[in-house]
């Protein structure tokens with residue numbers, strides 16, 4: 692399985708506080724955590740590379756794409772967004788993290804605004820497992836506690852998820868659908884909420900575990916062809 696971890700990689704270069712937490716970028720920490728869990732073929736790609744690091748060659752070899760973006764969503768080229776969308780419909784998995792809820796690719800695949808409430812308050816979050824036994828929650832007992840997080844709250848304007856794996860609660864009383872599974876074409880999409888750039892969220896081993904689980908869940912499965920081939924009808928015997 693080939694995994695590509697995409698990051699816009701701007702906060703880490705521009706904000707010393709973020710750089711201290713992620714000296715080589717969020718993508719680097721996520722990629723390392725996947726390799727440590729036995730997923731060897733992990734590439735990284737960033738916004739400022741040619742083609743944003745997502746050439747047709749890279750995408751065609753990618754089984755699961757992880758996406759982190761925040762301040763530069765608008766700088767992502769529409770043609771490349773379409774290229775990613777086509778790959779998802781053809782079966783590539785997509786794991787959208789945190790502020791990727793407003794990434795062009797996520798909004799295009801959802802078809803809604805994907806807006807939400809938020810508050811930068813460094814408050815405690817509990818990410819509750821609401822679908823025990825789901826592969827994305829493998830190894831997570833009851834909930835993940837994060838001492839300091841940015842709050843995301845409902846209403847989160849997404850289509851009803853095909854499966855809801857996590858719901859977060861926050862000290863301020865809000866709740867949020869934090870772990871959502873979607874199917875688009877032959878592709879699987881997982882949205883996972885944690886990950887504000889000024890906090891060391893992606894160093895948390897349980898968060899890392901969920902991302903690795905999501906990658907395994909979202910990998911393409913055999914069968915099917917996109918775009919659909921022209922052909923004769925299949926008649927019942």
Ligand code: ZN
Pocket residue numbers: 789790841886887888
């Ligand atoms: Zn954030």
